[in-house]
Amino acid sequence: MMHPDRTPKILAGMMAIVAFSGCTTSTVQDVRRGDTGIGDGEAIVIMGKSYHLGNETESKYIQCVEDAIAQGREGLRVIPRKEFVDSLFPWFEPRTAPAETKNLAKLMTRPGVAEKIAEQNIRYIVWLAGDTEKVAGGGSMSCAAGPGGGGCFGFAWWQKDADYDASVWDLNGLESAGTVSTDVSGKSFMPALVIPLPFIARTQAKACHTLADQLHSFITDEETI
Amino acid sequence: MNKVKCTPLAALLLAALISGCAGNVKLATPTIPSPLTDKIPISVGLRMPANFDYFVHEESVFGREEWTINLGNSNASLFKQLFGHMFDRVTLVGANDDPSLMDIDALVEPSIDAFEFSTPGQSKTDSFAVWIRYRLKVFDQAGTLVSNxxxxxxxxxxxTAMNKSDALHRAAILAMRDAAALMIIKFDEVTGIGKLGRPAPAASTPVAMPISDAVDGDAVQSHALEESPDDAS
Incomplete structure (x- = not known):
């Protein structure tokens, strides 16, 4: 039970979080190409598309999606990508990883590959692509400090866009099950009247959780085409 | 008294200033996982240059940042692990050893042609990138260069926000791992080293054989009948 003395503090904290957040808008969509569903004990792997192909997906974003999709009572079994890549060396390195599902059949014929995937009971590989970029910004702010103290005056703002796609490969049929994509735009502000007050939009975190939630539904819903 | 108190503070400030303009990276030994490929069924000699044990790269980026990347013996470690995974038997050949007196099918001499990197400031991204160009010379049993x-x-x-050196370290390790993946997949196809193996002696001929080879004898016979690893997908 919550202690009554703590209630105002918790409320104040929650208000501060709301007040100090910038605003975000998000869209999420999926395109289904095959049947999905996941059995007991089956696992997924979340990978970033190769930087050899020009992809810039941030490691911390991949980690965030991994964590988000694995957590909770209905979390999926996620094989850490380093463990997966090491176990299948050298076939999932940035240089050698299959870029299209049509390459999967040949990959499965290589010595030990199908066995390693079966051993880890991996049903889906999810390939993330995209990144978060600052797309606009403006305003001005100046700060000064002297013997008697210091302070900042002005107003600054910036906008970040997070666009990510997740391609879901079904290893049962060696085909694409579809894609899930999210597009989040976040605007942050920082007015300063002596003390700067940052209102930061958590654009990438929002894109992570939006994509993870949709991806979870996409995989677990036993939908057929 | 004041002077004594200020000196460590000044030293700390100076260190902070210097660390803002310079970076030192010392590579840990890379670990190359055991690959899911068949070994090439030959015995090779591996002769590494002296700088594989203490390679240091120093570079000044636009005269603002000084970087020192100490690869230490990571190249030597990389090639020892890699060749151990790739070939049936590997013998380290010293600078003064005569490979023609050794029981090997081929001699491989790796070297570094170039080591380059780019900083986030140069690439206008938030990433470090590392390029390494190795050169592999393959000699047959007679000492003739068969592939370069x-x-x-x-x-x-x-x-990351706090540590640029870590990112450069990871980029260098990833470049070495990238080289390893490429060599595992393409070595035989590009250099034809698998064809340098001597024909197996007749079964009736008694041959002195190392214990490891005797254990893997069946596997060696079966590898010889299989085709070489294909191209990467």
Missing amino acids: WPVSAYGKSQT
């Missing part, structure tokens, strides 16, 4: 293969490898890693 340049291997270009690339690694890239994003910076």
Whole structure:
């Protein structure tokens, strides 16, 4: 039970979080190409598309999606990508990883590959692509400090866009099950009247959780085409 | 008294200023996982240059940042692990050893042609990138150069807010791992080293054989009948 003395503090904290957040808008969509569903004990792997192909997906974003999709009572079994890549060396390195599902059949014929995937009971590989970029910004702010103290005056703002796609490969049929994509735009502000007050939009975190939630539904819903 | 108190503070400030303009990276030994490929069924000699044990790269970026990347013996470690995974038997050949007196099918001499990197400031991204160009010379049993293969490898890693050196370290390790993957997949196809194996002696001929070879004898026979690893997908 919550202690009554703590209630105002918790409320104040929650208000501060709301007040100090910038605003975000998000869209999420999926395109289904095959049947999905996941059995007991089956696992997924979340990978970033190769930087050899020009992809810039941030490691911390991949980690965030991994964590988000694995957590909770209905979390999926996620094989850490380093463990997966090491176990299948050298076939999932940035240089050698299959870029299209049509390459999967040949990959499965290589010595030990199908066995390693079966051993880890991996049903889906999810390939993330995209990144978060600052797309606009403006305003001005100046700060000064002297013997008697210091302070900042002005107003600054910036906008970040997070666009990510997740391609879901079904290893049962060696085909694409579809894609899930999210597009989040976040605007942050920082007015300063002596003390700067940052209102930061958590654009990438929002894109992570939006994509993870949709991806979870996409995989677990036993939908057929 | 004041002077004594200020000196460590000044030293700390100076260190902070210097660390803002310079970076030192010392590579840990890379670990190359055991690959899911068949070994090439020959016995090779591996002769590494002296700088594989203490390679240091120093570079000044636009005269603002000084970087020192100490690869230490990571190249030597990389090639020892890699060749151990790739070939049935590997013998380290010293600078003064005569390979023609050794029981090997081929001699491989790796070297580094170039080591380059880019900083986030140069690439206008938040990543460090490392390029390493190795050169692999393959000699047959008679000492004739049969292949001269340049291997270009690339690694890239994003910076974190606090530590740029870590990102450069990761990029260098990824470049070495990239080289390893390329060599595992393409070595035989590009250099034809698998064809340098001597024909197996007749079964009736008694031959002195190392214990490891005797254990793997069946596997060696079956590998010889299989085709070489294909191209990467």
